[in-house]
Amino acid sequence: MPLTSHDHPPQTITSGYCKRCKTIHNLGSDKAIAGCHRLMTELDSEDATKDYLFGPARGKMFGVMECIQPDGSLITLRAFSGQFDGLWEVEGWVPPLFNIKDFFRKSDKVEKQIKTIGREIEMLAPHSEPWLLLRKKRRQLSQALMLEIHNLYQLKNFHGDTATLRETYYNRNGIPTGTGDCCAPKLLNYAARHRLTPLGIAEFYWGRENKSGSRQHGSFYSSCREKCAPILGFMLCGLDYLDEK
Ligand SMILES: [Zn+2]
Ligand SMILES: [Zn+2]
Known part of the structure; x- marks a missing residue:
């Protein structure tokens, strides 16, 4: 054309x-x-x-x-x-x-956990020991999820x-x-x-x-x-x- x-x-x-x-x-x-x-x-x-x-x-x-x-x-x-x-x-x-079903199976559960931790963090005094610990835990969870998600991508x-x-x-x-x-x-x-x-x-x-x-x-x-x-x-x-x- x-x-x-x-x-x-x-x-x-x-x-x-x-x-x-x-x-x-x-x-x-x-x-x-x-x-x-x-x-x-x-x-x-x-x-x-x-x-x-x-x-x-x-x-x-x-x-x-x-x-x-x-x-x-x-x-x-x-x-x-x-x-x-x-x-x-x-x-x-x-x-x-990636396979959509695998993606949601992996991400749904962890994202719920991350949200729950987020709510807990909001109730704590900023920079207190539990606050810092929960922040660290949330970061680790989301990093581990990223790793799993990246492994779902098949090129x-x-x-x-x-x-x-x-x-x-x-x-x-x-x-x-x-x-x-x-x-x-x-x-x-x-x-x-x-x-x-x-x-x-x-x-x-x-x-x-x-x-x-x-x-x-x-x-x-x-x-x-x-x-x-x-x-x-x-x-x-x-x-x-x-x-x-
Ligand atoms: Zn080449
Ligand atoms: Zn691009």
Whole structure:
């Protein structure tokens, strides 16, 4: 489909450093732009979606990936970052990197405990010994939960290798909240799991700009540095190999 001139966004790139190949793997956006514009039109045509994206919750990053299926036909995948209006799974969109049931089984119980401790803390004198102890206990609980949640994330790449978030994330600093929930990891994981060969991927922001103003309605963005770059090298690995076959 030919694009009109105003449809040409700056080329964006989805990339990350791969430990295995000691190089940066990347995937361009060209082949996914037409799919993005189709999605933008759809997002604009639904009143409930528009109200949500331009309301107090603000806008969202969306991602589109154009792939070849094993039978040679094309397929367009779509993803939203994080949750959509409180939901992790929505029909017509690729799922998150973890099993939802396992996620809630792990998090519900611990989050209840954390809330209970929070109420107890409020009733104690600040900086008293019990206050400090309970604060420490709460921190330990939430750190242990994070660890368990990160281990629920199963990342698959195009060699057929699977690893958890913790095994994949190579940065020395801790894993930021929301890592693995952006559109690019969701789309790549789905493609690798279903033997699809990605041709291009693009992510854009739709809705009311975010609080810091770093994300603007209708703008395209490359994959993010802090959360995605440290896992995308692993996730993109094996794509070149698939191309050569
Ligand atoms: Zn990201
Ligand atoms: Zn590699």
